[in-house]
Amino acid sequence: MNDQDITLSRRRLLGSVGAAGATGLALGGATGALAHSAAQEEAPTALRSVGATAVPFHGRHQAGITTPLQAHAHLAAFDLAPGAGRKEAAALLRRWSRTAGELMEGRPAEDDTAVGRDAGPCSLTVTFGFGRGFFGRTGLRDRMPEALAPLPRFTADALDPDRSDGDLWIQIGADDGLVAFQALRALQQQAGDAARLRWQMTGFNRTPGATAQPMSQRNLMGQVDGTNNPKPSEPDFDERIFVPGDGSPAWMAHGSYAVVRRIRMLLDPWERLPRGQQEKVIGRRKGDGAPLTGGTETTPVDLEKRGKDGTVVIPANAHVRVSAPETNGGAAMLRRSFSYHDGFREDGAPDAGLLFVAWQADPLRGFVPVQRKLDSGDALSAFIRHEASALFAVPGGPGAGEYVGERLLDG
Template sequence: MNDGMNDSVNDSTDNDLTLSRRRLLGTVSAASATGIALGAAGGALGHATAQGDTPTALTTVGTSAIGFHGTRQPGITDPQQAHGHLLAFDLAPGAGRKEAAALLRRWSKTAEQLMAGKVPTDDTGIALDAGPASLTVTFGFGASFFDRTKLTSQRPAALAPLPEFSNDALDPKRSNGDLWLQIGADDALVAFHALRALQRESGDTARIRWQMNGFNRAPGATAKPMTARNLMGQIDGTNNPKESDEDFAERIFVPRDGDPTWMRNGSYAVVRRIRMLLDDWDQQSLAAQEKAIGRRKSDGAPLSGGTETTPLDLAKRGKDGQLAIAVDAHARISAPETNGGAAMLRRPYSYHDGFLPDGAPDAGLLFIAWQADPLKGFVPVQRKLDRGDALSRFIRHETSALFAVPGGAGEGEYVGQRLLES
């Protein structure tokens, strides 16, 4: 897993404005819940009232809303949700730039309504009684999209195919794609509702190439907020870049004067399905697992000492003279200080797709990494991991994709408009 299961940023003014517009936190009171629902014409509580029922106040998990419009798209720096769907579409034969623009217009309108807790026209009614539950929808373009729409002159150089890695066992049918959607919400029904609504909107213009479903811990499941824990039991994402870092925007987002112009304030998402060989992993002793990672399993602290957030001491040795963090430990190999500062913002989901014929769980990580340039973020880190990561014995990279995710849509715009109407 790239940039560490633990170790894997926007102009501050723009970021503050974006977040303040996006994060509209509700309260548990009936008055607040009613206010939010009534503000969303045809919303859940409006529906209940029309049926003559007494409205029930939504919890803060249900009422929390994130705005669709902004300098950057939602679903990148927003808090990780409990449920996620990743989908790639290919444009249908005969569909080109005009049809793609119409599709993105429809998708953007629907995403805006759903994220606000509103009910779109001809809605299925799947989530009539639910609030927005921190729903986000994020859109991206694959390299092949530019061929299909005859926009090859606008294809970013950073969207060049990722190199092959020796540990890859990729399924091409579940990799790449013309268009990409990332859906996240803190309620499973809300997430599925968005998935279904957007899939229906694709009509005859685009066909699903692949879809993956993921999950994380639900809000309130732990006594205090903490870094995510993956299916290997490891705390995952400790060394993610922080929005407070001076170089956060430089590492994660295309600058406001970047090229091509339609990608300004956008980012590049590397998406990989990484199956964990959990039966093999679980047979390892705790000490062996911690040595492979370079961190304690209980709290994520580095084996060189301290707490989870203590910087790695890569030179520290134990009483036996051996390095506290082994030379092939995942934390050491993926650390920015050993990769020329290369870093990316990891925002993954865990997944479980049943069991394989041999009885092993088909489970692992839906790895999503954001960066301003994959050649400076994902690629150098993965190359190093490919050469000698102790964790590589226990994982398999089975699918891979790279998408250009443009900046956010302004009021009255749809995502990708600056590209498709250029």
């Protein structure tokens, strides 16, 4: 295929994306896939269906929070450069917002590397957040949310400060690795003299369509993960995950707070543990994710059920019991995490685990109480290490013509 054919093919693909967007394609669900299929002369392959899905940049909430998990991710934190203040931060966020909007539509951004050429939007999302340091450097300490107070130290923490915190945070997700990298590279280059990269981490999940039927993700321990996440269909979902429209501060309306933790899994000792013991540590069957108390993956966990010997079926220190909202005063968060593998350590053990990303309306009512409980009695703690941590205020989605953070920086 020559360059002209590639260009025409890309135009036809993106033309179909644009035509289908108004009928649900932007939601990334079955409706969108069917709409795209109907716009083609022949049924698309699975790969082309994945590539055609677009997620809107503008909206009440930023993309990448309730968006279905993508196969590829990059998390990156930046610090504002010495001498850069509110004016430079606003200019940077304008550039970043324009570029993110273009790439999420499947359009090339100005001066990007185009490594994602020939692909559609591939469910690309770009999400922006602010750390505590951002407010001091921009002279906006008086507008910093109370919910952005530093997270407490936990006894099991072994945090690397060089891979923690940051003034600005970007979360990138896409169902194509090149599309995800193109977004990362474009935004990093556009930081220019205004901001410097502090840390960057790369994650992955299953590719859509890789399993025979839709299911929750599996982590690198082989366990089904995310089953007990709050669901958008639940009446208190928005209350738990998003700052209300009349919340404080006003610029955070419809926003959320992201806790980011790099959690290394000690896979060698975990994999030596018999499967039955692994299931007791978690409280779920490894094969299908069903609770040890029976049923399917989505069957509610029966924390009171006892076996023939009179002991509870779900052990007292099982992860699902210790982290359950019922045992934490109703505390809950939306976990939207990615696995990572960064090679092998000097002792030969894999440097692998979870890029934990948890969303909540207030960390003091979400992550903090749950992690305190886990820190004091979770059987899983023997097989994991928390090695990096950050907390970011993620404002609501920008309206048409707005950039992310405009209500803070121009308000």
